[in-house]
Amino acid sequence: MPLTEFKVLSFGCYGTLVDRDSGVYASLRPLLSAGDIRLSRAEVVAKFTEYEDLQLTETPRMAYSDMLAQVHRRLAAEWSVIASDDEHALFGKSAPSWPVYADAPAALQYLRRFFKLVVLSNADQATFAGSNRRLEGRFEAIFTAQELGSCKPDPQIFEQMARRLAKQGVERRQILHVAHSLRRDQAPAAACGLAFAWIDRRGQEQSGGAASEASDAPRWDFRFSNLVDMVKAHQQR
Structure with a gap:
């Protein structure tokens, strides 16, 4: 399924947009x-x-x-x-x-012209709002662990997000989850039937935190080294 077929991009924040x-x-x-x-x-x-x-x-x-x-x-x-x-x-x-990745603000600005952007985060609304002042992102919805009562990598937080988006007329097949962590994002997203775009920032990292841990058998629908490459892939549609 090409990028252009999705309606919603759900982003992990810390590790994907912010250099956690x-x-x-x-x-x-x-x-x-x-x-x-x-x-x-x-x-x-x-x-x-x-x-x-x-x-x-x-x-x-x-x-x-x-x-x-x-x-x-x-x-x-x-x-x-x-x-x-x-x-x-x-x-x-x-x-x-915490610093935002240099490619994040411009990429978000571009992608919001074509997709509905949402965030799914283990942080709370107040913390994300502070980070978002640096990201300058304009998101349609912010889904947090504090609000939904579960946190990544529990698939339930993805399930809750998908159900809320369904009430807005968005089908699961129209959601692409975009994140860096295979363990916290890819595995539970797949368990809920969501497509996954891996922002593989390992070349930019010096550590092995949650962001770079791999699941036992990772699967992804798209793989990009950074958000610039994701934007380029969309432009070449």
Whole structure:
């Protein structure tokens, strides 16, 4: 099915539009320095991802800023670093400052001329709004874990999104989910019968966080190295 046959592009945000791993690593540097923790970026991001997964599973409706603060608290305990409540809270509020990928704003501006754009994120509305000020995106809907009561990689969050879009007259075959994470996005999207476009940013990364983890047998309908390539593919239709 060609790109032009889809009506809705649902985007993962952190890892796809926002450089999650770089943002996480930079925001954790004060904690790493305080404890003289000498881990590689990949190791730091992997440990963050482990605790993020755990916290999201335990508290899917928790505000993302509060969830990040709890992850920071767990990391401090893991690394035996003394950190204050203010320091936990500061990390919790860091997501809106994480850098966006340079190709994201212009690509979103182009794609919205041809598709309905929505976001499906483990973050909450307030956190995404902060990131979106940097993305300058104009989305028709923002679906969040806090609102839907489940989080990626639970297929239920994709199911809830598909049902809500169905009420707007959008069939599943008309939805293309666009994301970087195979584990958090591709596998559950496929379980719900959604097509998947893999934004394979691994060449731009230095770490192995959730964004770059592969599922056991990944399948995708489209594969692009970045959003520029996705735009070019659409232009060559």
